[in-house]
Amino acid sequence: MxxxxxxxxxxxxxxxxxxxxxxxxxxxxxxxxxRRPAVSGAAGAVLALHVADPDRSADLIADGVDWLVRAQNDDGGWGTLEHLPSDFVATAMATAALRLVAGESGAEAVARGLGWIRRRGGVEGLDDPMMAQLTGLVLSIAGLYDANRLRRVPVELLLLPARLRRRLLSYLTPPFVALAFMQARQRRHGRLARAVERLARPVAVRLLEEFFRQEGESGSYGGDPWLTGLVCTALSRANAAPHLVRASVGYLRATAQPGGAWHLVHGVERxxxxxxxxxxxxxxxxxxxxxxxxxxxxxxxxxxxxxxxxxxxxxxxxxxxxxxxxxxxxxxxxxxxxxxxxxxxxxxxxxxxxxxxxxxxxxxxxxxxxxxxxxxxxxxxxxxxxxxxxxxxxxxxxxxxxxxxxxxxxxxxxxxxxxxxxxxxxxxxxxxxxxxxxxxxxxxxxxxxxxxxxxxxxxxxxxxxxxxxxxxxxxxxxxxxxxxxxxxxxxxxxxxxxxxxxxxxxxxxxxxxxxxxxxxxxxxxxxxxxxxxxxxxxxxxxxxxxxxxxxxxxxxx
Known part of the structure; x- marks a missing residue:
């Protein structure tokens, strides 16, 4: 017809x-x-809740682990969203989360994830410095990579005049701060680098507080469980800004979906x-x-x-x-x-x-x-x-x-x-x-x-x-x-x-x-x-x- x-x-x-x-x-x-649930969101949330709220969020963490295992692609990697083709960022995030949180129950999935990463040339195969730093530092938290092999995150950028800093970092300020705090725990530093990080630390927290207020003190960064999880994990491991950590934990708990998933973006409105x-x-x-x-x-x-x-x-x-x-x-x-x-x-x-x-x-x-x-x-x-x-x-x-x-x-x-x-x-x-x-x-x-x-x-x-x-x-x-x-x-x-x-x-x-x-x-x-x-x-x-x-x-x- x-x-x-x-x-x-x-x-x-x-x-x-x-x-x-x-x-x-x-x-x-x-x-x-x-939209399909997000691997990056689930992995970021599971990591953060495991580090910052392991007892109260035990059920959410367990559900998230089970969901990540089910969401793994046949090639061993994970896509940004469930069932999308595997990509490096999602695979690194999921592999690190499962290694750190799942124990023996996630060992096979971790091995398959690491196999996918190796076949793509590993962290060294990434020609984007920020992506190499991000994935390498996350993997290092789980003991899967030596962070000393990474380029140093130039935390001194946080000390520049505000107008220039905004132009250089823009919306990347929260993830940059997260990487800076991760680096402080994961890499060896000389005396000068340690001194710069001490100077930058209060500035970094102040900048995150500005983003926190921009989002109505919801606890999220960009309305994104993945980015929120990265920031929360970095702050919690560095024993920094506990008020921001508590708020981010609340956001991640509130945005968990039935079955252990999180989405790519959750608006901060009611x-x-x-x-x-x-x-x-x-x-x-x-x-x-x-x-x-x-x-x-x-x-x-x-x-x-x-x-x-x-x-x-x-x-x-x-x-x-x-x-x-x-x-x-x-x-x-x-x-x-x-x-x-x-x-x-x-x-x-x-x-x-x-x-x-x-x-x-x-x-x-x-x-x-x-x-x-x-x-x-x-x-x-x-x-x-x-x-x-x-x-x-x-x-x-x-x-x-x-x-x-x-x-x-x-x-x-x-x-x-x-x-x-x-x-x-x-x-x-x-x-x-x-x-x-x-x-x-x-x-x-x-x-x-x-x-x-x-x-x-x-x-x-x-x-x-x-x-x-x-x-x-x-x-x-x-x-x-x-x-x-x-x-x-x-x-x-x-x-x-x-x-x-x-x-x-x-x-x-x-x-x-x-x-x-x-x-x-x-x-x-x-x-x-x-x-x-x-x-x-x-x-x-x-x-x-x-x-x-x-x-x-x-x-x-």
Whole structure:
């Protein structure tokens, strides 16, 4: 029967099924994210509770050990999320946790984990110094690696003036502090190194306290059980900041899932809703013409109310931003543009107008000197926090939709930066989404919305999207099969610039890839640690696919 339907008919049916599936998953004002449990989260939590709260949390620790053993892949490693391909960080974390906590019951799993690590060249095979330090120090806690073979963590960075320190460490401050405390216990030090560490120790605790207050004193760091576990383990073993250790233990106990798992991120709000996936899904539903649905309105309003009303001490940024963990957390440009584009695409009242105005003012204030936007810290020198073409393109589109002229210096500087940062092949690379499709599509979409689809940057980016489309009509990161995430990005951009034939092939792939329940299987497209930790997010994939089908259904042929 479906074979006789036109593309438009099949798109409408797929869109209807996807919208119903998303709306059915809603709860008052929010959407739960059906993401798989996280190996890194469970391993970090088990380590921390074993070190800091072994008696009271004995049951949680035992459940976590059993879950980690069950989650091990056939090749001996572990993936970031349950059943994802094995990666070094998750495998090192799980192997160390089981060796330290499980005893003989985990010996086989530990041996298999160590075998996987050896086959990948061990810690020495990592060319990223911070990842080598992280995995090597964690393994050393469990007696599985000699920390003296690692490069020294330069704790003196904590003693730099605050403005320079923020640019050098940015959002990496909590994990950097954790590594510094681990190093103090795990490595031999000369007299000078010990003196520097003594000077840095109170500064490190003060910085963690600033992040602690930024997150509403919830005890988490980044709303992340993995990172929280690392910090908690490091502080507890160093007999430092017991008040922060107690708070982190409380957070880890509160976020434990039935069966011994923890998730990658737990929002710090009462209902622990995440902003990111929800923002993608709400935006997709808005584009699908469902902006007036009560559940969509409630979701939009909840997201709008998550705007931070106070300046951020940790990033020295003004009020007006969003974070991924609700009303408290780490303010950043990515979540800010994701929520703002919902607000510019929906009808607003006086309150949401004020929220939009504050967000636009925040974007203006946070633009880098070079014209781009970094994720957390303005003019950041941290590669993953550095200038991001995806964020910059979406910010330009939002500013223009909010009434900022293309002749305004804030947009002119951004467009000049995009022109300079375009790769020779015409593509752009996002900081937090894998592959070339997300950022390249964002640039094409933004320039089309600005009436600049004939600009040389837009043409070269469009041509890259066309050339990178796979034979089956999808887009991927170039290393695997097509995904709804990347295909959704590309289709929306190609519809915006009038490339309907390529967009049609993309939506036909999306229709065929949709499951009978109305959902798509997300790709491993989200970056947690560049080149090392990637994960999939169902709400992001669903929102992007819905938005692409809606764009084609309204403007394709």
């Amino acid at each position: 479906t074979g006789s339907l036109s593309t438009q008919d099949r798109v409408r049916q797929a869109l209807d099924d996807a919208g119903k599936a998303l709306l059915a998953a809603a709860r008052p004002g929010s959407w739960p994210n059906p 209902d622990r809703v995440e902003v990111t996936g929800m923002a993608f899904s709400v935006h997709g539903l808005v584009r699908a013409g469902l902006a007036d649905d009560a559940r969509v309105l409630a979701g939009r309003d909840w997201l709008a109310r998550c705007q931070q009303r106070e300046p951020s001490v940790v990033y020295a940024s003004p009020a007006g931003a969003w974070t991924w963990t609700g009303r408290t957390g780490w303010p950043n440009a990515l979540e800010t543009v994701l929520v703002l584009r919902i607000l510019v695409d929906t009808e607003r009242d006086e309150e949401t107008d004020r929220i939009l105005d504050r967000g636009v003012a925040w974007l203006r204030a946070q633009q880098d000197n070079r014209g781009s936007w970094s994720t957390f810290v303005r003019n950041s020198l941290v590669p993953l926090d550095g200038p991001c073409p995806f964020i910059t393109a979406v910010a330009v589109e939002i500013l223009h939709a909010a009434g900022v002229s293309t002749a305004d210096p804030v947009i002119e500087r951004a467009l000049r930066w995009l022109a300079k940062s375009q790769a020779p092949d015409g593509s752009f690379e996002a900081r937090w989404h894998r592959g070339g499709a997300p950022a390249t599509a964002a640039v094409v979409h933004a320039l089309s919305r600005l009436g600049m689809s004939g600009h040389p940057v837009a043409i070269r980016a469009r041509d890259w999207l066309l050339a990178s489309q796979r034979d089956d009509g999808s887009w991927s990161d170039g290393r695997g099969d097509g995904t709804p995430d990347e295909t959704g990005h590309a289709v929306s951009a190609l519809v915006a610039c009038g490339q309907h034939e390529a967009a049609r092939r993309g939506v036909e792939w999306l229709v065929a890839a949709q499951g009978p329940d109305g959902w798509w299987e997300p790709g491993q497209c989200c970056i947690y640690i560049r080149d090392h930790v990637h994960y999939c997010d169902p709400l992001i994939a669903q929102g992007l696919a819905v938005g692409a089908l809606a764009a084609f259904g309204g403007g394709g042929r």
